[in-house]
Amino acid sequence: LEADKPWAFLAWTREWTAYKANPGTHRSHLPIEVDGSCNGYQHFAALLRSKKLAATVNLCAVDEPQDLYSYILSKAEERLHGHRNYLVDISSLLSERYHLKQALSNRKDCKLPVGMDKKDIRPRLHEVELNILASCLPGGLPRDAIKKVVMTYGYSAGVDTMAEQLAEGCSQYFIKFQKIKTPGQRMERTRFDKDFEEPMQPLYLGRILALLIRDTIEKNFPEIKELMGWFRALADVGVGVGEVPCWNSPTG
Numbered sequence: 001l002e003a004d005k006p007w008a009f010l011a012w013t014r015e016w017t018a019y020k021a022n023p024g025t026h027r028s029h030l031p032i033e034v035d036g037s038c039n040g041y042q043h044f045a046a047l048l049r050s051k052k053l054a055a056t057v058n059l060c061a062v063d064e065p066q067d068l069y070s071y072i073l074s075k076a077e078e079r080l081h082g083h084r085n086y087l088v089d090i091s092s093l094l095s096e097r098y099h100l101k102q103a104l105s106n107r108k109d110c111k112l113p114v115g116m117d118k119k120d121i122r123p124r125l126h127e128v129e130l131n132i133l134a135s136c137l138p139g140g141l142p143r144d145a146i147k148k149v150v151m152t153y154g155y156s157a158g159v160d161t162m163a164e165q166l167a168e169g170c171s172q173y174f175i176k177f178q179k180i181k182t183p184g185q186r187m188e189r190t191r192f193d194k195d196f197e198e199p200m201q202p203l204y205l206g207r208i209l210a211l212l213i214r215d216t217i218e219k220n221f222p223e224i225k226e227l228m229g230w231f232r233a234l235a236d237v238g239v240g241v242g243e244v245p246c247w248n249s250p251t252g
Contacts, residue, residue, distance in 0.1 A: 038068045040154035041224075048223050069147045076146070076216045083127070083134035093132050100125040126211075133208045136174045136200070145170050149213055156228060159210050166213075167206035174205055 003009035011030060019026045036042055037058040045054040054060050056068050103121050116124065148169065149162040157165075218225045238245045 037066070038151065038154075040151065041068055044154065044221075044224050044227060048227060050221070050223055053221055053224070067143070069150050070143050072150050072213065072216055072220070073141065073143055073146050075220055076212050077140055079212065079216065080130065080134050080137065080140075083130045084138065090132070090135050093128055093135065097125065097128050097132065100128065129208045130212065133205055133212070136205055137209075138175060139173065141170060141173055145173065146209075146213060149210060150217065153214060153217055154224070154228075156232075159207065159214060162210035162214065163203060163207035165206075166209050167202040170206065170209065171202040174202060176200070 015028055015030050019028070041053060042057045042059055044050070045057055045059055051060065055062055056066050056071055058066050100121055103118070104125070146166070146169075148165050149157070152165070153162065235245050
């Protein structure tokens, strides 16, 4: 058997064996941890008086235990599902991304796609990158793969930090595409090749996924972003007058 925490599992098996031998008299000495459900978000829910968020982090009476991580994952998957087009070749997506990036760079020799204004390039590039991510994640992700980034978003983690966490935790789920060499083709490394390889790297895909998760949290719970912004502004005011923000906990 494989366990996430082998030593804890071993301690439990020994305790269970002892209990089964003397169920009436056995006294357990295993330490029992008491934990909350997404503590940071529970504080947000209490401060905001948000019933929706409170219910999602088990601060309200509900029929079944709720899980914020699974909720965010399901909403992100809904968005990603709309970008899974198995009829679109990955090379076509990479080619479109390359030309959109060139258009954003204001190169004189780069022409905009037909019928597209310059203001539409960035939104279209975001959609193309979501298509690339969806192509590299056909099977989706397990809850634990995004748990850390959802948690640390509430602690003001930036996109770069979230991208690194996802690149490390999700790389095993990304499909790796390889460039196919056609007969007689010279495999020279060009700038074009580099731009095709970049979005296939775990860190780049992790960044697209980080943006998706961040946007999912902020779309479903916009009040969290507002509260975090208020705290930052308050801290800036305090620092500006030489005061360090502090508070007393209920236990002193």
